[in-house]
Amino acid sequence: MKTRITELFGIKHPIIQGGMHFVGLAELAAAVSNAGGLGIITALTQRTPDDLSREIEKARKLTDKPIGVNLTFLPVVNAPDYPGYVKAIIDGGVKAVETAGNNPGKWVDMLKAADVKVIHKCTTIRHSLKAQALGVDALSVDGFECGGHPGEDDIPNFILLARAEEELKVPFVASGGMADGRSLVAALALGAEGMNMGTRFIATKEAPVHENVKQAILAASETDTRLVMRPLRNTERVLRNAAVDRLLEKEKALGANIKFEDIAAEVAGVYPRIMQNGEMDAGAWSCGMVAGLINDIPTCQELIDRIMVQANDLINKRLAGFANS
Numbered sequence: 001m002k003t004r005i006t007e008l009f010g011i012k013h014p015i016i017q018g019g020m021h022f023v024g025l026a027e028l029a030a031a032v033s034n035a036g037g038l039g040i041i042t043a044l045t046q047r048t049p050d051d052l053s054r055e056i057e058k059a060r061k062l063t064d065k066p067i068g069v070n071l072t073f074l075p076v077v078n079a080p081d082y083p084g085y086v087k088a089i090i091d092g093g094v095k096a097v098e099t100a101g102n103n104p105g106k107w108v109d110m111l112k113a114a115d116v117k118v119i120h121k122c123t124t125i126r127h128s129l130k131a132q133a134l135g136v137d138a139l140s141v142d143g144f145e146c147g148g149h150p151g152e153d154d155i156p157n158f159i160l161l162a163r164a165e166e167e168l169k170v171p172f173v174a175s176g177g178m179a180d181g182r183s184l185v186a187a188l189a190l191g192a193e194g195m196n197m198g199t200r201f202i203a204t205k206e207a208p209v210h211e212n213v214k215q216a217i218l219a220a221s222e223t224d225t226r227l228v229m230r231p232l233r234n235t236e237r238v239l240r241n242a243a244v245d246r247l248l249e250k251e252k253a254l255g256a257n258i259k260f261e262d263i264a265a266e267v268a269g270v271y272p273r274i275m276q277n278g279e280m281d282a283g284a285w286s287c288g289m290v291a292g293l294i295n296d297i298p299t300c301q302e303l304i305d306r307i308m309v310q311a312n313d314l315i316n317k318r319l320a321g322f323a324n325s
């Protein structure tokens with residue numbers, strides 16, 4: 001399937017694996033890229049730019065296909081060493097970067113000067129237009145369904161993607177709630193030229209996370225996620241567990257007075273305990289409503305192959321049948 005997204009990134013299928021903290025490591029990124037999608041290493045999971053350089057090298061040994069790196073701009077006072085990470089990306093010969101979070105403006109020119117294609121992930125048309133004006137090559141339009149940070153405007157993808165088609169000139173992929181060939185065809189119908197998946201890629205054989213995490217996604221339904229940190233305007237969609245229930249109780253009790261310190265125990269530094277040790281109640285971890293559509297743990301190759309078969313069947317048989325009837 002050829003779209004502006006496959007052309008932009010030099011990939012076979014219009015499927016991207018979104019950056020995921022403590023999930024987007026070399027093994028997963030390489031597996032997605034080997035299967036014809038765009039695999040993405042998450043920069044901030046690497047403690048230093050040197051660690052990121054090593055992770056890029058590791059992925060390169062596992063695949064000769066294009067890979068990308070996610071750079072998430074966090075709303076924190078003591079910013080990570082972003083110039084160092086950008087240098088590691090450029091020096092490592094990576095040609096695709098997924099930016100997310102705060103305004104990527106400062107880094108877009110630097111990346112583009114090094115011939116790196118930038119896809120910015122955001123959750124509103126307002127931010128998409130701003131990123132387009134900054135010169136990004138593509139957008140990842142992330143609906144309210146998504147795992148991770150859906151923003152504060154709560155626009156689901158049926159509306160958001162159609163609005164993106166009305167407003168944007170650069171190509172965009174649909175992100176949030178995407179799981180299979182049906183998702184891809186729906187996304188294409190709404191104007192996207194591909195899709196980005198997070199949660200679905202965690203439940204794959206190559207995802208380098210504890211088996212408990214994969215089983216938790218399989219066990220979850222579409223009603224099992226919760227939104228946390230809304231009072232802090234840093235909303236995150238997470239899988240419900242004991243820590244999330246405790247966090248929500250605190251939000252209820254403290255109301256508008258809540259501070260990050262009040263909930264730090266439930267959110268700060270919990271990812272390694274969950275993703276690596278499989279302590280499923282250690283804290284809040286991002287998970288999309290799409291968990292309700294995930295029932296197995298295929299390889300990335302099996303997953304992507306069957307998505308493309310289903311998408312092609314839908315377009316050429318079911319939809320063509322309707323159109324010609």
Ligand SMILES: Cc1cc2nc3c(=O)[nH]c(=O)nc-3n(C[C@H](O)[C@H](O)[C@H](O)COP(=O)(O)O)c2cc1C
Pocket residue numbers: 017018019020021023042070071072099100101121142145146147148149175176177178196197198199200285286287288289290
């Ligand atoms: C466990 C997990 C961790 C994530 N970490 C990040 C991250 O560090 N940076 C980022 O830009 N997005 C992050 N995301 C968001 C994904 O890249 C992607 O946009 C999102 O999962 C799409 O929604 P879906 O889960 O419904 O597919 C994360 C998502 C999950 C599920």
